[in-house]
Amino acid sequence: xxxxxxxxxxxxxxxxxxxxxxxxxxxxxxxxxxxxxxxxxxxxxxxxxxxxxxxxxxxxxxxxxxxxxxxxxxxxxxxxxxxxxxxxxxxxxxxxxxxxxxxxxxxxxxxxxxxxxxxxxxxxxxxxxxxxxxxx
Amino acid sequence: xxxxxxxxxxxxxxxxxxxxxxxxxxxxxxxxxxxxxxxxxxxxxxxxxxxxxxxxxxxxxxxxxxxxxxxxxxxxxxxxxxxxxxxxxxxxxxxxxxxxxxxxxxxxxxxxxxxxxxxxxxxxxxxxxxxxxxxx
DNA sequence: GTAGACCTTCCAGCATACTGGAGGGTCAAG
DNA sequence: CTTGACCCTCCAGTATGCTGGAAGGTCTAC
Numbered sequence: 001x002x003x004x005x006x007x008x009x010x011x012x013x014x015x016x017x018x019x020x021x022x023x024x025x026x027x028x029x030x031x032x033x034x035x036x037x038x039x040x041x042x043x044x045x046x047x048x049x050x051x052x053x054x055x056x057x058x059x060x061x062x063x064x065x066x067x068x069x070x071x072x073x074x075x076x077x078x079x080x081x082x083x084x085x086x087x088x089x090x091x092x093x094x095x096x097x098x099x100x101x102x103x104x105x106x107x108x109x110x111x112x113x114x115x116x117x118x119x120x121x122x123x124x125x126x127x128x129x130x131x132x133x134x135x136x
Numbered sequence: 137x138x139x140x141x142x143x144x145x146x147x148x149x150x151x152x153x154x155x156x157x158x159x160x161x162x163x164x165x166x167x168x169x170x171x172x173x174x175x176x177x178x179x180x181x182x183x184x185x186x187x188x189x190x191x192x193x194x195x196x197x198x199x200x201x202x203x204x205x206x207x208x209x210x211x212x213x214x215x216x217x218x219x220x221x222x223x224x225x226x227x228x229x230x231x232x233x234x235x236x237x238x239x240x241x242x243x244x245x246x247x248x249x250x251x252x253x254x255x256x257x258x259x260x261x262x263x264x265x266x267x268x269x270x271x272x
Numbered sequence: 273g274t275a276g277a278c279c280t281t282c283c284a285g286c287a288t289a290c291t292g293g294a295g296g297g298t299c300a301a302g
Numbered sequence: 303c304t305t306g307a308c309c310c311t312c313c314a315g316t317a318t319g320c321t322g323g324a325a326g327g328t329c330t331a332c
Contacts, residue, residue, distance in 0.1 A: 018290090018291085023311095037309095057239075079259065093246040106196070107232050114229060176279075200317095277328100286319100287318100289318095298308075
C-alpha cells in the first residue's frame with residue numbers, strides 16, 4: 001500500500017513549477033532525494049506536492065530558499081528541538097509577521113491610489129501607445 | 137518656506153538603506169533626480185523619506201523595483217489615468233493580495249510547527265555546536 | 273593647508289533563484 | 303526498430319537587487 005508515485009514531469013504540472021526547478025530544489029535540500037526507477041528516473045510520492053506548495057508559500061512570504069530548507073529540516077526531524085532550532089523557527093515566524101505588516105501597509109497605499117485614480121475621469125489612450133505613466 | 141533638506145547620507149540613515157542604494161534607486165527611477173548643491177551633492181527634501189519607505193514596503197510585498205517604479209510614476213502624475221494605467225495599479229493590488237494569502241498560510245504553518253516543537257521537551261545542544269536540524 | 277568625513281561617477285562583482293542547452297539514455301506506440 | 307516524448311547530468315548564462323572599490327572632488331575643523 002504505497003501512495004501514488006509520479007515522475008518529475010507530473011509533479012511539475014501538479015505543482016506549477018518546472019521539472020528543472022524541482023531538480024534545483026532537490027539540490028538545495030528543499031526536497032529529499034526521491035526514489036529512482038531502475039533507469040534512474042526520479043519517482044515522487046504524493047506528499048511531495050504539499051512540500052513544494054510549502055516552499056512556494058514560504059517564498060512568497062519572503063523567506064529565502066536556505067531559510068525554507070532549514071525550517072523543513074526542523075519539521076522533518078520531528079525530534080525535540082534544542083534552543084537554537086526553536087529560536088530559528090521563531091525568527092522565521094517573526095520575519096513573516098513583519099512582512100505581513102508591510103504588506104498590509106502597501107495594500108492600503110495601493111487601495112488609496114486606486115480610489116484616487118477612479119475618482120478622476122478616464123483619459124484616452126489607444127491600446128497601441130504606451131501610456132505616459134508607464135514609460136520605461 | 138522650503139522643508140528640511142538633507143544630503144544623501146542623512147537620508148540613508150533616516151530610511152535605513154545605504155547611500156549606494158539610494159543612488160541605485162534614482163537610477164531605477166524610484167526616486168526623482170534631486171536638486172544638487174553647487175558642488176554636485178544631492179539634496180533631498182523630507183518627502184523622500186516616505187517615498188523610500190513606500191519602496192521598501194512594496195518590495196516586502198513582493199513587487200519588483202520596476203513595478204514599484206511604475207506605480208510611483210502613476211502616483212506622481214496625479215492625472216486622470218487611461219485604462220492601461222488603472223489596470224496596472226489593480227494588477228499590482230491583486231499581486232499583493234495574492235501574496236497576502238500565501239503569507240497567512242505560511243504563518244499558520246510556522247505557528248503549527250512552533251507549537252508542535254514546543255510540546256516536545258528541549259534537547260541539549262551546546263551553543264558552539266551547530267544543531268543537527270540546522271546543518272547546511 | 274591638511275586631515276577626515278563627506279560626496280561624486282563609473283564599472284565590476286556578488287547572491288539568489290532560476291533557465292537554457294548540450295549530449296545522451298529510456299520507453300511505449302506504431 | 304524507429305519516432306517522439308519523456309528522463310538524466312553537467313555546465314553556463316540570466317535577471318534582480320544590490321555592493322565594493324577605484325579615483326577623485328568638497329567641506330569643516332584644527
